[in-house]
Amino acid sequence: MEAPGTENRRALLQAVLALLAAGFAAWWLPQVLELFAVINATVYIAMALLALSLALVWGFGGILCFGQAAFFGLGGYAYAVAALNLPDTTYAVPVALGVPMLAAAALGYVMFYGKVSDVYMGVITLTVTLILFNFINSTAGDEWRIGAAPLGGFNGIPATPPLNVPGDPGTVLAPEQVFAVAIGCLAGCYAICKLILRSHFGRVVVAIRENELRAALLGYDVRLYKLAIFAVGGLMAGLAGMLFANCVFVSPTMFSLAYSGQVIIWVMVGGVGTLLGPIVGAMLLQALTAWAGTLPGVNPSLILGLVLVVAVLAIPRGLQPTLTTLLRKRAP
Amino acid sequence: MDLALATGIQALSGIATLLLISLGLAIVFGMMRVINLAHGEFLMLGAYSAVLAVQAGVNLWVAMLVVAPLCVGLLGVLVERLVIRRLYGRMVDTMLATWGLSLGLVGAVTMVFGNTVAGFSAPLGSVQIGAYSTSGYGLFLIAATAVLLAAVWAVLRFTQAGLIARGTMQNAGMAAALGVPTERVYALSFAAGAAVSGLAGALIAPMSGVVPTMGTAYIARSFITVITGGAAMLAGTSSAAGLLGSVNTLGTFATTPVLGEVLMLVVAIVLLRLLPQGITGRFFRRSL
Amino acid sequence: MQRRTLIAAAGGLAAPLVFRHAALGADPIKVVSIHDASGGLDIYGKPMIACVDFAAEEINAAGGLLGRPVQVINYDPQSNIQLYTQFATQAATRDKAAAVHGGITSASREAIRPVLKRYNTLYFYNTQYEGGVCDRNCFCTGSTPAQNVQRLVPHIMQKWGKKVYIVAADYNYGQITSKWVTKFFREGGGDAVAVDFFPLDVTNFGPAIQKIQAAKPDVVVSALVGGAHVSFYRQWAAAGMKSRIPMASTTFGGGNESLLLSPEEGDGIVCAFSYFQEVDSPVNRAFLDRLRAKLGANTPYLGGELAMRSYVGMQLWAEGVRKAGSIDRTKVIEALGSGISVDGPPGRTTLDSKTNHVTLDVYVAEVKNRGFNVLQHFPNSPPSDTQSVCDLQKEPNANRQVVVDVRI
């Protein structure tokens, strides 16, 4: 068991490594891939970030949230509305992060201070996502607008202005630059998660996942810690929503059951309780679904469904931990 | 006056539909603490088997009341043997496994039958209530749900099998100690839950389009109804269906269908927050 | 629009169903067609795809364009708007298509129109819609409310009465069309008793039918869209309302709904489109024979104008290329702007240079045992609604959809 010093250094090293790898990919990939693949890769990265947010909340906070898509959608819509109303879309970014974080804090307060057991928590988060989906779906009328931004209901907001170079509203980021921003966000959030989990706050959150009563009896306000980690997860999901708004566009489907379910499958297959697993899991499964989409006559959801059933039965702890234990066994 | 009567009928049929689609899930959840997220697809397969049976010339009523529950019940046994049996006690894993199953079933049916809206028109024509006419089939649906609920209650309450099932539900360990083959009880109750879902799917088929993805519209509502209902299987689900069903229908009357739906969901959340153990966590505690 | 699954959305790299025609030597002119072949909107998409392919085949049979064959690349967005955006980007950036024909719901049009403008790819939207798109790069060849609703409303007011109850799909098509219906009823001295909007995945219309009965209108007008909404007509008939309150629709028939419902459920509904398969003209009959000759058993039923407008849209584009003598976007737009017209099965279709919309013939018909019986014919109806809000001559780089201010 190394002394804490080395543990912290190892986490710092991993965080820096992640940032370096991201920098390299952000510079090199756009030159290699053609434009269409770059845009698609940005979607994959936004989804991986959404998976990372759930990995943090579920894997480490022990909170199985069926409605992570709610904060994903809120992030996207908050960005779209703010970007349409503000001259420089750079100001829309704090709005796109703040709204989902506050929403997560509010929902967290209702659940954690209400002493709700985890099955009911799953139902409440699922229900909130459904409410948002139904509500946004019914805002097609032109009385539903916030400032200059029509909510557009089922149509979504296709005319969302993309991010522009901060301070210079004129020049809009090209898809390659959005791709670089996305990779930066993913690596940044991964590094932040690593540092959070090394901090005292992160240790208490993990301890709470291990044994909520013992943590309370040591004087830690369990509800506050869970609410905080849930809000951080909400913020990261909102960031993923903002990136999604920049490479596809914002529509009620962001709140749909499909997204909530998808992200749980990715984290589950990737490995609950790890950070890298869900990221890799998200990218692999999206590629698998895309490839399955091209097969004539084969329905992608059939393949995804089978993958999930097999994953639950065969590798309950998920891909990454199973792989690491395999590797460790083989290593001398 | 007859507007009130017609609205009442409409509210009743809203409650009946909600109860019908939730009953199968309640049996499985109530009995085995298993949350079957493929429940929506069991409804869909019930509808499809009824439609196919009718197209194959089987009488409409036989198709709905016999063929559909039989097919989906068999599927239930298969699913329980292959998947659910390995995951007892692991609630989250069962949720995820059945979610995968749901995706798989939707994919399979879409591949085989495509997306077109099959289905058959509702029998029993229309019925006149004062100045309003409503579909006779709607009334039949209300009656059918009542009969089905009474049947399940009677089986659980009066028959030997029902007693064994309730015993296993209360305390599987003790039941096993008394020589009850709990494995078989779980298999049969899962199959029974699936059969009821198949029947429900077939009964609602004439009123709504039969499409591979029809399950998703129902899974969330039945999931919320069962959980809000709380531990007691029948009493909980019926009281929750009664409350949520009427809120949804009356909301739809007063405002728009969307707000009716949102209103119902908000009521469910408030209920879950005030009664963390569901309705029967506090009221009708000792009932079935 | 059943479950709009992300599963499909993450697709994007769908292999194009390439329609190759080897007869002509030179490299083919690529035309991308984006229509839903699966999901809730496949009832509209499949016939449109068949007609686009058929049009290309006829063009190639007549020697292609500028000596080069036309190659149609079909993408299926599976009734999911995310995939529309991704396929439009793929068509513009990877396939470098000469033109894109696609989009069924107004939502999917608004998803790809900005993308195709940003990547300078010519766009044809061949479906009837709510009007008001003012974009030099986008040609709307379907009918708009000023053409179809303006003919439908007087017909049903004269036939059934002045009080209308409107049920519409809850997105911009349904919102705007219901305003037009109300406007024309008011102009005829009638009024809209009430308007109900339904999201696309609603299947339970019980309460709505009850409300309609309570309001006691003279006629119900439906602007419902998609597979799930078909159950409205089924529940309407089940409640025995067919005989009590007549119904008209601005969308029924566009997606072969008449085939999905039994005659008792569908007969008698009155619609207005710029084409019906039962239009009695020699050009139409000849076209149908050629189509059946080619597709045989799986010839789709061309109910409503969607499929036919896709066929005519391809011909208008071809005409533009021939006149411009090149497939360069700006040249073709100028050629199309100089007023091109095509005589086809639905009659004469003339491009209006002010709005990039079309003047076309409109027919009013009623559903009769799974088909249509044409009642009235209005030749040369101009797109007056869009003309009142958009003038591309004065404002060439306009790029928006103007919601026509329908003063109710």
Added chain:
Amino acid sequence: MTALLATEGLTMRFGGVVAVDNVSLIVEERELRCLIGPNGAGKSTFFRCLTGQYRPSAGRILWRGKDTTGLEPHAIARLGIGIKTQVPSLFDGLSAIEGVTLAVRRKHGEREARRRGMVALERLGIGALAGAQVGLLAHGQRQLVELATVVAPEPDLIILDEPTAGMSAEETAGTAALIREMSRDHAVVVVEHDMQFIRAIAGGITVFHQGRVLVEDCAAKVLSDPRVHDVYLGRPPAPQVVVPA
């Protein structure tokens, strides 16, 4: 001098059943008190009222004179009370030292907390287990780790619910010695029904019977009181015999 901990008329009802009936009890600074009584006498319910796991139906709990009735468990712990539950509740996924460090970390920096954690483990003779994952330890070792976790932050009052449950004879004796040593600088309240253990630590004793305090005195008197024997053997207690001082 106000008492460290005092309960006034504390009552806890579950529906019709009165588990704790109007109990008033006082614990002084650095006092060693045992709460004993047959199973179902209300000891554990009383314990859970003290730790905030239950909110009492009536009566008050005072901590150094301040009313703390109905506080959440974490607020009670922050007053300076170390709590060991009947069923050992530990961080199974973490190592022993990580768990103990966490207990102290609320008041000290990372390095200082780790140092105090090691001291607490060594004091209980399980320094060697510092790196071991708690979930994999034997039952007796887990009890010791939990004791270390509770003692490490130097609380003013330690309350233990059946600390020797499932322990061997010499482990029980060892724990008794530990508790005596702990009570030199912390007040300790032990809920127990193991007679040998109580005799070994020999603190003040309060006997619970059917939710009420039957007897409260020093160890010697209580253990020889006939009523205590009756209560333990299930017989109704004989009327109180006044033994001249």
